[in-house]
Amino acid sequence: MSRRHVSNAGKVVVHHGDAIEQAANMAPGRAQLVYLDPPFFSGKLRRNRAGGPAYEDRWPGGMAEYLAFLRRLIGAAKPLLAPTGVIALHLDWRASHHGRLELEQAFGHESFVNEIIWAYKTGGAGKRFLARKHDTICVYAAGATWKFHPQREKSYLAHRYGFSNIEIHQDERGPYTWANMRDVWEIPALRGNQREAAGYPTQKPLALMTRIIECFSDPGDLVVDLCCGSGSTLVAAAQCGRNAIGVDASADAVAMARQRLNETRTPTRRP
């Protein structure tokens, strides 16, 4: 079942169902960005804020079963890409290395675009290892050229002297210059008390999704998220003037995504 949401910005459709089956029904070659944020092989039943089940991330067949799912998901996503489109696969330490190999198999080594590290600070740490506080988003291209919009970030300086030919700015953290954005992104993870937090487990921040969308697509392009959960990608896409299609196997997730989209009335593009 699907329903269409038209905000002032992008048109968004959310389908309830299996990613692979739904992708097979979509027109091929249209998506500028396919973002995949599947279960991470956590071995857990993921629960929503109220404690109810949100989605299953347990794999009785172990890594082999999980990788078979990942392979089918990537295989279903690939035909959706426009010739200048990219796929972005979001995983963490449990399976990101496998995920990258799967992408390499499907797209080829020469199609590699970026391995983005999303670094965050959340509670909890192991006693026998460093706190595992980053996810990995691997980006591969459908063709030899792809859309990419370079982004800028603040680069803080230890001191001001010695820099004669660059413009130095100042904010509350100190002096900085504008530099080309790197592939390591410090973006805070969502906290439960934030307005944006819908109560869905593993919900991604809009700031992260907006940055990915702005890097790899233009206004009016189509963004597809085959495991859309609470709809973060879809909301960010609508706010950035992109059209979007979301799919999720969880009825709760789909209801939440639609609710969030209904609340997304005004485009709030970053300057």
Ligand SMILES: C[S@@+](CC[C@H](N)C(=O)[O-])C[C@H]1O[C@@H](n2cnc3c(N)ncnc32)[C@H](O)[C@@H]1O
């Ligand atoms: C990591 S969560 C996505 C979170 C989402 N990015 C957000 O910000 O809310 C993974 C999602 O994949 C969905 N999922 C798992 N297996 C699926 C399948 N075969 N087809 C479609 N969705 C699936 C789950 O229901 C879950 O919502």
